[in-house]
Amino acid sequence: MKRLIDKGLMFGNLIRVESPALIERYNRALQKLTGKTTGLDAFHIDISGYSPEVGDELGNSRYLNPNGVNRQFILLSPEQKTAPLLEATFSTERAILREFIEANEAQLFSLTARDAVLGEVEDTVYSLETPAQLIGLRYFNVAADTTGNHVAEAEKLAGLITRFRTDPAGWYDDALIGEMITLADKTGDVTRHPVKFGKTQFDAPDFWTSHFGGVYLFRTPRHKAVIGMGELLQGLPHDMISGTDRNAIARFLDVNGLVEPIVKARGTDAGAILRQKMDFILVSAAAELGLPIGAGDRRALRGVAGQLGSVLPREFEALAALLRWVEAGGAWPEIDSNHPAYFYTLRARPGPLRDLVNRLLAELSPLDVRQLFICHKELFYRLYAGWPEVKKAWVAEFLETEYQIDKAGARKRLFGSEPGMEEATETAKAPVPVQAGPWGSPRKSPPPPLPSRDPIDLVGPWGAVLRGRT
Template sequence: MKRLIESGLMFGNLVEVSAPALVERYNRALEMLTGKRTALPDFHIDISGYSPEIGDELGDDLYLNPNGCNRQFILLTTAQKSAPLLNVKFSTARTILRRFIEENEAQLFALTARDAVAGELQNSVYEVSTPARLFDIRRVTVEADTLGGTVKDAARLAERIERFRTEPDGWRDDVLIAQMIGLAKKTGDVTRSPVSLAHMSFEQGNFWTSHFGGLYIFRDTQVPGVIAVGDKAALGELPVAPVLGLSERNAIADWLDRNGLVEPIVRARGADAAAILRQKMDFVLVEAAEKLQVDLGAMTRRDLHQLARQLGPALPEEFKGLAALLRWVEGGGDWPRITSAHPAYFYTLRARNHADRDLVNMALAELAPMDVRQLFICHKALFYRLYSGWSEAKRGYVVDFLSREYQVDKAGARAALFGPEPGMDEAERPAPRASRDLVTLVGPWGAVRRNAP
């Protein structure tokens, strides 16, 4: 993993903590949450305050996330909002933390200037010993305060100020006045400089979790369902059906289509379909070279094209399907029929622009893992796991490509591949497609089973 770390592709954008005052603040927060302290003089933290160095020191990568269920966090600076979230257990966690920081940024900036802010992403479930327990998670609430309880004290002070102003004998209540003075010494003048954090709760309808081998849970779609990465038979009875195994490609394709969750890349608005398809073909060739132990030299596009000519009929089916689709896009080939049973099928799709776009693209990355760019962007945990088993040649190619083509313009690359970010005013759930024109009915690869004629 050293090459990934040096290239900023792993542990990138972590926040350095090296000032003695900040280290001590972190230790006090850590002791309050976990009863532990670190002896490290400096370390790095993610958006939640988790440090891989401290995790290694304590021998516990979940020291801020006991049971992998209710994630605790430590905020030393609002700069953490741009950091990644490590050891992800739920796909919604980073989004929730980032929105909490952004919507309370001014208050958090003032609070963290004097103290650390600690809190928890709370839900009604405190353990997930069975898969069915995951379906009891409906809402996540952010609870946070400084170590000294500044936010709580400010609320108490504001309540007493209101009593002093409204109660007829409030100005003669010596106990009330003494309480106000004592609280004001801790919080300052809350009438001029209010100290509060917005109470924020988030619905968790559709999400991915790493528990039980990996589950994609969709409860708020027209047709609810679960995609299980591991053995679905081991999950037991779940309150949502269908439960689809990752190998059930036809059933997954039909379910995605009925919910209107995906669209063909060749029909995606604003997408350079030809460029995207060519790059996917290159990734497939790199995978083929890995399996055949073929020397690709410098692994340039010219080398890859040479390999394609050498393989001839032995080219992977994924490559052949994408090549046929590319010929159609460029106007030089017949309309290809790539059904959901074809190995190239999920490489030809991307999520529609809806609230669960990133979740669907994450599932597509798992269904089309040779596309290493989408895998890195959408499912880093799986990318790192697969990376550890690649040859040095493939590792070098992938790191060089991502450093050259993705790191320099992350936002631009994401927009080119997946379209613009869904707007806040858009519908929360994707609607089934209303258009029933010929291409929508059959797609450029033939029809997925549909109920309508």
């Protein structure tokens, strides 16, 4: 993994903490949450305040997320909102933390000027022991305060002030007045500068989790489903689809209008995308067979394709046929959902589920290493550890030179622009059109609906330096 770290492809864009004042605040919060402290004089943190160096020091990479649910966090500055989330167990965690920080940025800026803010992303489940408990994960509440309890004490002071103003005997209550003065010394003037968070509740009905071998829970589409990539899940009120049942997954995505063929997507250079996917497949095949890839450019990879000959991967041959259709008017290829290339030919439609669907497609087409890295980093890092060395080197070099230099542009070219929420909602609810497959002969009518049930810039590879405020 050192190669990825050196190139900024792992632990990238983290916030560096090196100020003694900030380290002292971090330790106060860490002590309160875990009972432990760090002796490091510099480290890096993600959006939640998790530090890989501190995790290594403590021998526990989950010191802020011990059960994989109810993630705890430490905020030293609102600047953390731009950092990634490491050791993610739910796809919604970073979005919730970022939205919380952005919605309460002014309050957090004021609070973190003198103390660390710590808290927890709470839900009704405290440990996941059975798959059925996943259904209880939908609404999340962010509970946060400083290590000195400024928010709680400010709320208490606000209540005392209300009592003082409304109780006729308040002017004569020396104990009440004394308590107000004591609290005001800690919180400041809460009447002019309220210390209270605004938005703290978040709805996350659709998500991926790493629990139970990897699960995708879709509750907002018309036809709900749970897709289990590992073990077979029991006790769920929605349709259970195994990650190995490609036909069922394809039908679920199709009837809900969640995907579109890359070659038919608006504003997409389908030929360039297909060629790049073919390169990824060739590199993987050559690495597995121990074949040299030379310089690793497209000319060298064409030579690899010639060496492979009759053992070219089926995915490569299918995408090559599709490329001929796109660029040379070749025959329309028959690529059904049983074909290993099927999910390589799709991308998510614009809408609120776009990122979750692209994560699922990345897991179903793991040879597309660029999409895997962008959409499902947890799986990318796990698979990377087992790749042949030649593939590791080629992929790291490609991502550094072809993706890192223009991340936003690459995402737009691959997945399209981010739609507005109103447009996204309409897209998600739009009726499913009669279409061709998306591959093969046109259908006369949409497939039969799935059964629907109710409730079912950078410092090294790390990032910007976070400087202390006194």
